[in-house]
Every structure is written in C-alpha cells, then in structure tokens.
Amino acid sequence: xxxxxxxxxxxxxxxxxxxxxxxxxxxxxxxxxxxxxxxxxxxxxxxxxxxxxxxxxxxxxxxxxxxxxxxxxxxxxxxxxxxxxxxxxxxxxxxxxxxxxxxxxxxxxxxxxxxxxxxxxxxxxxxxxxxxxxxxxxxxxxxxxxxxxxxxxxxxxxxxxxxxxxxxxxxxxxxxxxxxxxxxxxxxxxxxxxxxxxxxxxxxxxxxxxxxxxxxxxxxxxxxxxxxxxxxxxxxxxxxxxxxxxx
Amino acid sequence: xxxxxxxxxxxxxxxxxxxxxxxxxxxxxxxxxxxxxxxxxxxxxxxxxxxxxxxxxxxxxxxxxxxxxxxxxxxxxxxxxxxxxxxxxxxxxxxxxxxxxxxxxxxxxxxxxxxxxxxxxxxxxxxxxxxxxxxxxxxxxxxxxxxxxxxxxxxxxxxxxxxxxxxxxxxxxxxxxxxxxxxxxxxxxxxxxxxxxxxxxxxxxxxxxxxxxxxxxxxxxxxxxxxxxxxxxxxxxxxxxxxxxxxxxxxxxxxxxxxxxxxxxxxxxxxxxxxxxxxxxxxxxxxxxxxxxxxxxxxxxxxxxxxxxxxxxxxxxxxxxxxxxxxxxxxxxxxxxxxxxxxxxxxxxxxxxxxxxxxxxxxxxxxxxxxxxxxxxxxxxxxxxxxxxxxxxxxxxxxxxxxxxxxxxxxxxxxxxxxxxxxxxxxxxxxxxxxxxxxxxxxxxxxxxxxxxxxxxxxxxxxxxxxxxxxxxxxxxxxxxxxxxxxxxxxxxxxxxxxxxxxxxxxxxxxxxxxxxxxxxxxxxxxxxxxxxxxxxxxxxxxxxxxxxxxxxxxxxxxxxxxxxxxxxxxxxxxxxxxxxxxxxxxxxxxxxxxxxxxxxxxxxxxxxxxx
Numbered sequence: 001x002x003x004x005x006x007x008x009x010x011x012x013x014x015x016x017x018x019x020x021x022x023x024x025x026x027x028x029x030x031x032x033x034x035x036x037x038x039x040x041x042x043x044x045x046x047x048x049x050x051x052x053x054x055x056x057x058x059x060x061x062x063x064x065x066x067x068x069x070x071x072x073x074x075x076x077x078x079x080x081x082x083x084x085x086x087x088x089x090x091x092x093x094x095x096x097x098x099x100x101x102x103x104x105x106x107x108x109x110x111x112x113x114x115x116x117x118x119x120x121x122x123x124x125x126x127x128x129x130x131x132x133x134x135x136x137x138x139x140x141x142x143x144x145x146x147x148x149x150x151x152x153x154x155x156x157x158x159x160x161x162x163x164x165x166x167x168x169x170x171x172x173x174x175x176x177x178x179x180x181x182x183x184x185x186x187x188x189x190x191x192x193x194x195x196x197x198x199x200x201x202x203x204x205x206x207x208x209x210x211x212x213x214x215x216x217x218x219x220x221x222x223x224x225x226x227x228x229x230x231x232x233x234x235x236x237x238x239x240x241x242x243x244x245x246x247x
Numbered sequence: 248x249x250x251x252x253x254x255x256x257x258x259x260x261x262x263x264x265x266x267x268x269x270x271x272x273x274x275x276x277x278x279x280x281x282x283x284x285x286x287x288x289x290x291x292x293x294x295x296x297x298x299x300x301x302x303x304x305x306x307x308x309x310x311x312x313x314x315x316x317x318x319x320x321x322x323x324x325x326x327x328x329x330x331x332x333x334x335x336x337x338x339x340x341x342x343x344x345x346x347x348x349x350x351x352x353x354x355x356x357x358x359x360x361x362x363x364x365x366x367x368x369x370x371x372x373x374x375x376x377x378x379x380x381x382x383x384x385x386x387x388x389x390x391x392x393x394x395x396x397x398x399x400x401x402x403x404x405x406x407x408x409x410x411x412x413x414x415x416x417x418x419x420x421x422x423x424x425x426x427x428x429x430x431x432x433x434x435x436x437x438x439x440x441x442x443x444x445x446x447x448x449x450x451x452x453x454x455x456x457x458x459x460x461x462x463x464x465x466x467x468x469x470x471x472x473x474x475x476x477x478x479x480x481x482x483x484x485x486x487x488x489x490x491x492x493x494x495x496x497x498x499x500x501x502x503x504x505x506x507x508x509x510x511x512x513x514x515x516x517x518x519x520x521x522x523x524x525x526x527x528x529x530x531x532x533x534x535x536x537x538x539x540x541x542x543x544x545x546x547x548x549x550x551x552x553x554x555x556x557x558x559x560x561x562x563x564x565x566x567x568x569x570x571x572x573x574x575x576x577x578x579x580x581x582x583x584x585x586x587x588x589x590x591x592x593x594x595x596x597x598x599x600x601x602x603x604x605x606x607x608x609x610x611x612x613x614x615x616x617x618x619x620x621x622x623x624x625x626x627x628x629x630x631x632x633x634x635x636x637x638x639x640x641x642x643x644x645x646x647x648x649x650x651x652x653x654x655x656x657x658x659x660x661x662x663x664x665x666x667x668x669x670x671x672x673x674x675x676x677x678x679x680x681x682x683x684x685x686x687x688x689x690x691x692x693x694x695x696x697x698x699x700x701x702x703x704x705x706x707x708x709x710x711x712x713x714x715x716x717x718x719x720x721x722x723x724x725x726x727x728x729x730x731x732x733x734x735x736x737x738x739x740x741x742x743x744x745x746x747x748x749x750x751x752x753x754x755x756x757x758x759x760x761x762x763x764x765x766x767x768x769x770x771x772x773x774x775x776x777x778x779x780x781x782x783x784x785x786x787x788x789x790x791x792x793x794x795x796x797x798x799x800x801x802x803x804x805x806x807x808x809x810x811x812x813x814x815x816x817x818x819x820x821x822x823x824x825x826x827x828x829x830x831x832x833x834x835x836x837x838x839x840x841x842x843x844x845x846x847x848x849x850x851x852x853x854x855x856x857x858x859x
Contacts, residue, residue, distance in 0.1 A: 188542025191615030
C-alpha cells in the first residue's frame with residue numbers, strides 16, 4: 001500500500017467512526033415517534049442501512065478530499081499525470097467489496113426485514129378494519145362490530161389489526177406515519193396491511209398519528225386525512241359500544 | 248421575416264389540420280350518439296394539427312417532396328436565421344435544443360419557486376390547491392423533459408458526431424424532425440392551465456388522469472409527442488455511432504461520452520414505446536370511452552403502473568448515462584490522466600441498461616401487487632449499486648495521482664460526485680422494501696430524486712455547459728462568475744434538499760398543497776433555501792448571455808484536451824473536418840510520450856493532435 005493510500009485509509013477510518021457516532025447520536029431525532037410493532041422492523045432496517053451507508057460515503061469522501069487537496073495544481077498543469085489505466089488489486093478489491101456489501105444489504109435488512117414483516121402479519125388477527133377511500137374522505141368500518149366511522153380511526157393498543165383497504169374512485173393510499181405502514185387503495189381490488197399499535201396516543205398530541213392519503217388524488221389530497229386515536233382495550237370497547245350499530 | 252417563414256407556415260398548416268381533425272372528431276361524436284364531451288375534437292384536432300405543423304415547418308420542403316418525386320428544397324438561409332428554421336445541421340439542432348431547454352429549465356425552476364412560496368407556511372399562502380397541483384405537475388413533467396433531452400439533444404447532437412470524427416448524424420432530417428416535434432409539446436403544456444390544469448403529477452396515474460380536467464388531455468398528448476421525439480433521437484444516435492465513426496475509431500477508442508449516449512439511446516429507442524402505449528390507452532379511456540384502466544368495466548389501474556414504470560425506470564438511465572459520460576470525460580481531461588478502468592465502465596453502462604429494465608416494480612412497493620414480487624425486484628434494484636459504483640471507481644481512480652485542474656467544469660464534476668453519492672445511497676432506502684413502505688410517496692423520495700436529477704443530471708449539464716461553451720460559441724465565459732455559480736449552487740442545493748429527507752421521514756407526503764403545522768418551521772427553512780438556490784441561476788444566466796455576446800474569443804483548445812472536438816476551430820467549421828480524420832490511438836493517452844489520438848488531414852502534412 002502506498003503512503004498516499006495509507007493516509008486515505010486513516011482518513012476513511014476517522015470519517016467512518018465520526019459518521020457512525022453521528023448516526024447513533026442522531027437516529028432518535030431523525031426517526032419520528034413510533035406507535036406500532038411493525039414500525040420497529042422498519043426503523044431497525046433504517047438504522048442498519050444508515051450504518052452500512054456510512055463507510056461507503058466516508059470512503060468516497062475521503063478519496064475526494066485527499067485527491068483534491070493533494071493532487072490539485074494551482075494554475076494550468078504543466079505536465080500529465082502517470083498513464084495509469086488500471087490497477088488490478090484496487091479494481092478487484094472495489095468489485096469484491098461493493099458486491100459483498102450489496103449482497104449483505106439484500107439479505108439484511110432487506111430479506112430479513114421482509115420476513116419479519118410477513119411473520120408479524122401472519123399472527124392471529126384480533127380486529128379487522130375496512131378502510132375505504134373516496135375523494136376526499138375515508139370511510140372506516142369495523143365489520144365484526146357493525147360500526148362505521150367517518151371522522152376518526154379508533155384502534156385498541158396491542159391488538160393485531162388487519163386493514164382491508166379499497167377505493168371507490170381513484171387511487172389513494174393508506175398511511176399512518178407513526179405506524180410506518182402504507183398501502184395503496186386501488187379501485188376494483190382490496191389491498192391489505194397489518195399493524196399492531198404499541199402505545200396509546202392520538203393525533204391531537206402528535207400529527208404523525210393520522211391516517212393520511214399518500215397518493216395524489218386531486219384538489220383535497222392533502223386534506224384527505226382522519227385523526228387516529230389508540231386507546232386501551234377497555235376504552236376501545238367502550239367507544240365501540242357508544243357507536244350506532246349498522247347492518 | 249425569412250427567419251420565421253417556416254414557423255408561420257407551420258402554424259397555418261396546424262390550424263388547417265386542427266379544423267380538419269376536429270371536424271372528424273365532431274362528426275364522430277354525433278355519429279356515435281355521444282354527448283357531454285369535446286375531447287375527441289381536441290384529440291383528433293391535435294393529431295392532424297401536429298402533422299400540419301411538421302409539414303408546414305419544413306418536413307415537406309426538406310423531405311416530403313421527395314416522396315412524390317419532386318426535388319427537396321434546400322434551406323437557403325444562413326447565420327442566426329437558421330436557428331429558427333427546419334435545419335438539418337447537427338450543430339444547429341444542438342444549439343436549438345440547448346437554448347430551448349435551458350429556457351424550459353429556468354421556467355420550471357420558477358414554477359418550483361412558486362411551489363416553495365406556497366409551501367413556506369401551513370395553510371394557503373399564494374394560490375389555491377388546484378393551481379398548486381398544476382404548478383407541481385408542470386414543474387415535474389418539464390424537468391423530466393429537461394433531464395431526458397437536454398444532454399442528449401444539445402450535447403449529443405452537437406458533439407457526438409465530432410467526437411467520433413463524423414460530418415453529421417446518420418439521419419439529419421430525422422434529427423430535425425425530433426427537434427420540431429418539441430414546440431407542440433411546449434405549447435400543449437403551457438395551455439394546460441387554461442383547461443383546468445392537471446393534478447396527477449408527471450406519472451398520470453389513472454383513474455385520476457382519466458376523470459380530471461381537460462388540461463390532463465393536453466398533458467398526455469404532450470407527453471406522447473415528446474416520447475416520439477425521444478424514440479427518433481435514440482434511433483438516430485445508435486445508428487450514428489454504429490455507422491458514422493471515422494476510420495480508426497474502433498469501439499475500444501470511443502470516448503466515454505459517446506458510450507453514455509449510445510447506451511442511453513438503446514433505452515430511449517426500446518423503452519419509450521411502452522410509456523407511449525400506456526399514455527395512449529389513458530387517452531383512449533378519456534376520449535373514446537374504452538376501459539383499459541376502468542375497474543368498473545374490467546380494466547385495471549395497477550396495470551398502468553406496471554406499464555408506466557417499465558419505461559419510466561429505464562428512462563431514469565436515459566437521463567443518468569449521458570451525465571456519467573460528461574462527468575468522466577471532464578474528470579479525465581482535467582486530471583490529465585487516462586480514464587481509469589475504461590472497459591469496466593463501458594461494461595457497467597451495458598449492465599445498467601440491462602438491469603434498468605428489470606427493476607421497475609420497486610415503484611410499486613405499496614401498490615398492492617403480488618407479495619412474491621417484492622424480494623426479486625428488491626434484489627435487482629440493489630444490484631444496480633454495483634455498476635453505478637464502477638463509475639465512482641473510475642472517477643476516483645482517474646483523479647488519483649493526477650494533475651487536477653479545478654476549472655468550472657471540474658468543480659461541477661466534483662460536486663456531481665458528492666451529490667450523486669447521496670442520491671445513490673438514499674436510493675437504497677427506497678429499494679429496501681421495509682423502509683420504502685414508510686418512505687414511498689413522501690418528501691424522502693422528493694429529496695432522493697432531486698439528489699440524482701438536480702444534484703446529478705443538472706450538475707452534469709452544468710459541467711457540460713462550462714466545458715463545451717467555448718467550443719459551442721467561440722467565446723469564453725467569465726471564470727469568476729462561473730466559480731461563484733458553482734459554490735452558490737452546490738451549497739444551496741444541499742441546504743435545500745437535505746431537510747426534505749427529514750420532512751419525508753417525519754410525515755410529510757409528497758404532492759401536497761398543505762401539511763401539518765408542526766412541519767412549518769422546516770418547510771420555511773427549505774423555502775428560503777430554495778429561493779437562494781434559484782437565485783444562483785441569475786449568476787449563470789448573466790454569465791451565459793453576456794459571454795455569448797461579448798465574451799473574449801476562445802481558443803480552439805482552452806483545456807488542452809485530447810478528444811476530437813478540441814482539435815478543430817471554436818466554433819467548429821460547417822463540415823466539422825475539412826477531410827475525414829484518421830484515428831490512430833485512444834482519446835485518453837495522457838502521460839504517454841508521443842501518444843496521438845487522431846490525424847486530422849491524413850493526406851497532408853503531419854498535423855497531428857493531442858500530443859501536448
């Protein structure tokens with residue numbers, strides 16, 4: 001290893017260490033409040049990808065910084081650089097590392113994350129909620145309890161919920177940011193997504209606990225939102241009992 | 248007036264065409280017993296108006312007459328008037344593209360300023376939601392067109408033939424046709440606000456794109472027309488590279504920019520027809536009442552998403568590959584070293600073309616498509632980081648031990664590497680299904696693709712402009728203003744778009760006119776940064792306009808670069824090379840004593856090039 005490349009490696013190690021420390025320190029501020037178990041899988045994947053990205057970013061930045069500082073010429077260069085068209089070990093190392101990193105990312109958090117989400121989705125369902133989008137409102141039906149709500153989405157904490165999402169007109173998308181879960185509402189078909197609220201809370205204290213349309217649907221797209229309220233199981237049952245029953 | 252006769256004739260023919268086609272549409276509506284729509288009149292009227300426009304603007308004189316046995320009319324105008332006429336010279340067409348698209352870029356940039364003004368505070372600020380949606384959609388589609396066609400249309404047209412030692416492209420009249428398809432695109436897009444605008448964004452997802460205002464029809468027809476232009480351009484560049492290379496310009500000696508154009512053209516030739524078909528089906532659903540995407544009559548909206556992204560993801564690489572070409576070209580000349588790992592880069596370009604076709608469904612991660620599709624598309628998508636990495640390998644390897652000359656093109660190339668790195672790394676978060684379920688359709692995506700499109704493609708475009716400006720215009724720009732532009736744009740670009748990642752993660756979905764109040768502070772910060780970013784282009788525009796008119800005369804080869812375009816005068820002579828050059832070596836022979844790329848007049852004295 002040449003002395004110059006050795007300096008880059010030192011620079012890379014320093015930048016990587018600083019970057020990883022920054023990721024660990026900043027992640028809690030970067031990731032918003034979380035209110036569902038599934039969100040944990042998403043956040044873990046997010047953190048893993050950040051940790052994997054740091055050394056890559058650091059290496060390119062280290063090479064750029066070193067090259068610009070060390071190899072720049074003030075004014076027009078009077079001679080050419082060495083006629084180096086290739087460098088076997090560097091190319092081989094680069095290809096090996098980038099291929100290995102890609103495979104790592106695909107396996108973890110990619111496939112492992114998908115499997116975790118599928119395992120979570122496969123658990124016994126405690127509650128089915130039908131969510132139907134039409135411009136520009138959501139109709140929420142609790143078919144097991146014959147209850148319909150158009151003004152808010154009320155859910156029990158710790159219940160495993162299957163959302164059956166559909167649309168009557170154009171594409172919409174079901175998104176609750178604090179759950180990290182999203183699925184399109186497509187006319188002519190039903191899509192499903194699962195979530196297990198992990199703590200009580202409501203839109204009034206945190207805007208991320210909302211059911212937001214996330215697929216452009218026209219004039220009031222951004223307003224196509226209903227507040228979400230996650231209650232204790234008992235309170236949820238009380239709420240259900242207070243609603244008008246429909247057949 | 249001689250300058251405008253083609254345009255005026257085109258407009259008159261277009262009007263006649265519109266009346267003819269519209270009349271047919273009107274008769275068809277009545278014959279079919281349909282009522283309540285005038286869109287068939289508009290669609291058929293436009294189809295014939297487009298044909299009328301093309302024939303009037305010059306297609307008939309330059310080409311059509313030969314189809315009926317008459318001699319084609321040669322264009323007799325010279326000087327600046329040629330730039331307003333149906334001219335088949337590749338350098339004229341290159342300048343036509345460049346000027347048109349720089350203005351479109353600045354116009355769509357102003358639309359972005361309007362959007363950020365609206366978003367500076369929660370609630371309504373300066374416009375209503377429908378105006379906002381139209382502004383957003385227009386910004387999107389115009390910038391897509393800028394990213395697809397500026398480098399290809401301007402630099403590939405002007406420089407590709409010269410770089411390979413040719414006199415012109417393979418099909419000069421097809422080339423002119425590609426350009427003259429564009430004025431109708433611009434006119435249609437500018438008309439959309441008068442017909443209710445359109446609110447789908449540039450993706451035109453049905454059913455919304457079928458049921459919204461008539462402005463959407465104008466947008467769809469514009470997109471299809473642009474697609475035809477893009478297909479013809481791709482066809483032309485592929486044929487040019489295959490058939491027009493000078494003697495001795497073997498594939499292994501092809502400059503890397505030519506490879507970028509060649510591979511990107513493979514995509515525009517083969518993929519664009521898919522999006523055109525998808526868009527035509529949407530138009531038919533609107534205009535003729537078919538039900539390709541109408542679920543209540545057996546159609547399928549999800550089908551459109553597959554068709555659309557089967558083109559539109561490869562299209563990303565139509566934008567990216569020429570940019571890679573410019574960046575690597577600049578880095579090798581301004582490091583005064585041969586391009587590192589040239590063959591690996593060429594191989595990677597082809598690998599990107601191939602992979603680009605099999606990743607489209609990562610745009611459908613929340614669409615409700617079959618569950619077993621997620622992992623295969625995640626795998627193919629993440630594999631793209633390997634060939635993309637090779638571009639960085641080449642750039643970094645080329646600079647290593649080089650003699651770096653930090654002139655404006657090099658600064659933009661370095662800025663590109665940093666921005667595109669961020670864009671690439673954040674792309675992984677969108678390819679990874681678990682994270683994308685949260686991030687899809689949020690400002691995280693907006694930030695990511697602006698890092699690849701603006702931080703990438705536009706920085707490459709700027710590198711190209713500052714690299715080739717002296718050759719294009721024969722004049723030099725102001726160095727200080729160019730450097731001010733770079734630093735201003737580079738810093739404000741990052742200050743503007745980094746916070747958008749946070750906004751997306753924290754609950755701001757995209758294509759919204761309004762957002763939760765808690766996100767107001769960061770949005771105000773982003774808006775102010777965006778205004779400052781926009782202002783950097785005043786420096787650019789001033790420098791360009793002033794330098795083109797009054798700048799000092801440029802020398803033939805201000806960068807002492809070795810490729811062919813720098814071995815002829817600035818601007819190049821009409822026929823590029825007085826006699827066909829003989830290529831005798833590769834274009835990047837820096838550091839090799841006595842290395843020669845090409846001999847310009849093989850028959851005459853030994854006036855060789857690139858020895859410096």
